Amino acid sequence: MKLDVLAFSAHPDDVELSCSGTLLLLLNEGKKVGMVDLTKGELGTRGTPEIREQEALDASKILGASVRENLGMADGFFQNDSAHQMQVIQAIRKYQPEIILCNAISDRHPDHGRAASLVSQCIFLAGLAKIETLENGKEQVPWKTRVIYHYIQDRYLKPDFVIDVTSVWEKRMETVMAFRSQFYNPDSKEPETAISTKEFLDFLASRAREFGRQIGVQYAEGFTVERIPGVKSLSQLL
Numbered sequence: 001m002k003l004d005v006l007a008f009s010a011h012p013d014d015v016e017l018s019c020s021g022t023l024l025l026l027l028n029e030g031k032k033v034g035m036v037d038l039t040k041g042e043l044g045t046r047g048t049p050e051i052r053e054q055e056a057l058d059a060s061k062i063l064g065a066s067v068r069e070n071l072g073m074a075d076g077f078f079q080n081d082s083a084h085q086m087q088v089i090q091a092i093r094k095y096q097p098e099i100i101l102c103n104a105i106s107d108r109h110p111d112h113g114r115a116a117s118l119v120s121q122c123i124f125l126a127g128l129a130k131i132e133t134l135e136n137g138k139e140q141v142p143w144k145t146r147v148i149y150h151y152i153q154d155r156y157l158k159p160d161f162v163i164d165v166t167s168v169w170e171k172r173m174e175t176v177m178a179f180r181s182q183f184y185n186p187d188s189k190e191p192e193t194a195i196s197t198k199e200f201l202d203f204l205a206s207r208a209r210e211f212g213r214q215i216g217v218q219y220a221e222g223f224t225v226e227r228i229p230g231v232k233s234l235s236q237l238l
Contacts, residue, residue: 001067004031006097006145008088010115011041011075012056013179017204018151019101020063021165021172021221027064028168034067035060036091038115039075046190047181059178062171067095076111080118088122090133093140100145104153105224116150120226123148149223152207159222161229162211164238166218169208176204 005026009015015023015035023033037056040049047055053070060068071087078084092100102119103112125131127144134140152159165172177183181190184198194200211220215238231237 001034001095002032003034003066003095003097005033005099005101006092006095007033007035007101008091008103008115008119009035009037010103010109010111011039011044012037012052012070013041013059013176013182014103014112014153015101015151016059016063016172016175016179018104018153019221019223020059020175021168021208021219022101022151022163022223023063023065024168024171024175025163025165032066033063034095034097035065035069036095037068037070038073038078038088038118039111040070040072041075043075044182045193046188046196051181052179055179055181059175062175062178078111078114078118080114080121084118085122085125086133088119089126089131090135090140092122092126092145093133093143094135096143098146100148101223102148102150104155104157105150106155106157108154112153120148147229148226150225152222152224156207157222157224159211159214160225162215162220162222164212164215164217164219165208165221166212169219173201173204 007015041052042049103115105116106113123145127142129142208219211222212218
């Protein structure tokens with residue numbers, strides 16, 4: 001299945017928390033969007049891998065993604081090495097995206113920056129003909145993704161551009177709350193974590209308002225780039 005946009009995440013819920021509004025806008029434009037989680041988030045304090053897997057499926061249905069895949073890497077311990085690179089290369093060649101979205105280049109959780117580096121390097125490697133990969137026993141063809149953008153997560157990073165997600169904000173937050181085990185629920189008996197408090201949900205809205213203020217809208221999501229993006233006309237810029 002060829003996709004227009006493929007969003008990678010170190011853990012289930014990274015994408016929903018950081019760029020699901022952008023994905024919703026793309027889906028509204030008729031783009032084919034998919035998601036690849038590197039790990040099952042099995043080291044998370046709350047929930048279980050099985051619960052998080054079901055929550056990820058629920059979030060994907062709300063979002064309307066064409067596909068969601070989990071590569072089963074070890075949460076907290078995956079590395080940017082050849083074995084893990086081959087898994088990501090296979091995923092890129094399988095879905096042949098024009099655009100890849102991925103984790104923040106630096107963040108509170110070390111998996112995030114490591115995932116960003118891993119996926120970024122694999123975009124280059126996936127285009128090399130002498131790296132051979134298979135899918136269902138058949139040789140995959142090299143694929144060169146046009147561009148990668150990194151979404152912003154827990155720590156503040158100055159965005160290189162922001163996207164107005166005001167029109168889809170409520171549905172965006174619906175995808176976040178599909179991860180019921182992880183986020184605010186006054187009836188939960190699970191241990192409290194840094195992201196399970198009501199204040200964390202307030203933080204998400206505040207961050208989006210902060211980015212939105214930069215372009216005069218209510219809510220926005222921010223991204224950083226690895227190379228300067230271009231536009232054909234000044235009229236394309238707000």
